[in-house]
Amino acid sequence: MSGVAPPQGVTNYFIYNPVHGASIAFAVLFTFSGFGHIWQNNLKYKSYRIGFLLPCTETQRASLIFTAGFILREYGSYHTDKLDIFIASQVLLFVAPPVYNGANYFIFGRALYYLPYLSPIHPGRVWSTFIALDGIADAIAANGAVRAANADATEAARKAGLDLVKVSLFLLLGMFLAFMSLNVQFHYRARKMGVFNYKMKVIMYELYASNILILLRNCFRTAAFFYPWNSVANSREWPVWVFEFVPMLINTYIMNIWPPARYLAADHKVYLAMDGKTEIQGPGMIDKRPFLVTLVDPFDIWGLIKKKDQKNRYWLKDGIGGPLPEVQSSAGEASEAGHQVVAPKTVA
Structure with missing residues (x-):
């Protein structure tokens, strides 16, 4: 029998003696x-849009879930x-890392909002699309983990859970892998x-570090569920600390050392012009398609096939420097398009 649940009759459900x-x-x-x-x-960098959503997804959910899970584990x-x-x-410690x-x-x-001309997907759909897919995977995982961890369940029920x-x-x-491919493509x-400035370097390298730590955890969990309950991966305590708990702790503190709100623009309409130096406040990404359509087809593949891509390429109308001089417009046209040079501001 594969998995983490010991056979029926075993009174120590951890199999090993967990350290106190x-x-x-x-926690x-x-x-x-x-x-x-x-x-x-929220407070130091006063980035309420980033500061509200980031704690909701990472801190208020993952940290609280981990805290509750570790308290129960203790x-x-x-x-x-x-x-x-x-x-x-x-269950709590299993569903927290994702x-x-x-x-x-x-x-x-x-x-992607900051460099919209390099975005392969509507920036606002990255979170909603992947979260929807993650939600499906998490629901399956939680249901299976409950069944697999229940040593009093039948062998068939535990196997179904696994x-x-x-x-x-x-x-x-x-x-x-799909998310990482988008990261690598954007980075390249x-x-x-020539628009990979210091802010983007910090953000992308931070994402790579976080993704690698999460991958390490996921690979360990995947492998552990294919090993029998009395294998080293499941019957010893140190693997779960080394390959899951410690990497997740490092991951959360990476976000403390390099807080994303310090490097990301508080206003999602602020973007870096194609000269790689000037930050501009534009109209923001506008997708005229219905929300459900953008959720199902975030890459607008249908629009590309029909040659009716719905992107409003406002970065070609800011008058600062696109790759095609013939499509650049005057400062007056840029103003009509809703552009505003911030300050003007030059960034490294």
Whole structure:
């Protein structure tokens, strides 16, 4: 039998004897990180749009879920025979890491708003599209984890739960690869065009670090569900700390050291002109298609096929410097298009 659930009759549902104190220490560390995100993004940099959504996706959800999961795990370490506590802690600690993806989706979407001419997808649809897909995977994972962790369930029920978890993990890995491909494509095009400034370097390298840590965790979890319950991956405590809990703690503190609100424009309409130096407040990305259509077809593949792409390419009308001089307009036309040079402001 593969998975993390021991056979029926085993009273220690952890299989190993969990260390005391470590879980409560991690609960405190995740709590501190959560409050740190709120202070940095909402109060210090006063980026309420970023500061509100980022804590909701990363801090208020992931950190709180981790905190609750570690508290239950600590309690369970003294009561290893309590099945309900074991299941609750397992489920909470299993579903918390993927929530960090939500923060990464939002951060990347804001980076696309900053360099809209390099965006392969409507920036506002990055978060909604991937979150919708993640929600499906998380629902499958949570349902499967409850069944797989229940040692009192029948063998067939636990096997069905493990199969659901495996499916969800492969879905998450697939979405991760799709998301990373967008990151790499955006990074490459920004460097090639000469608009990969310091702000974008910090954001992209931060995303890469976070994505790698999440990938490490996902790969470990995927592998663990294919090993038997008495394997090293499932019957020893150190692998889950080394390959999951510690990487997730590092991930959350990376966001504290380099808070995204410090490097992303507070106003999503502010973008970097194609000269790579001037920040402009434009009209923002406008997609005239119905919302549900943009959710189903975020890349506007149908529009590209029909040669009726709905993007409003306002960056070609700011009068500052696009690659095609013939499509550039005068300052008057730029004003009519809703552009406003911020300050004017030159960035590194």
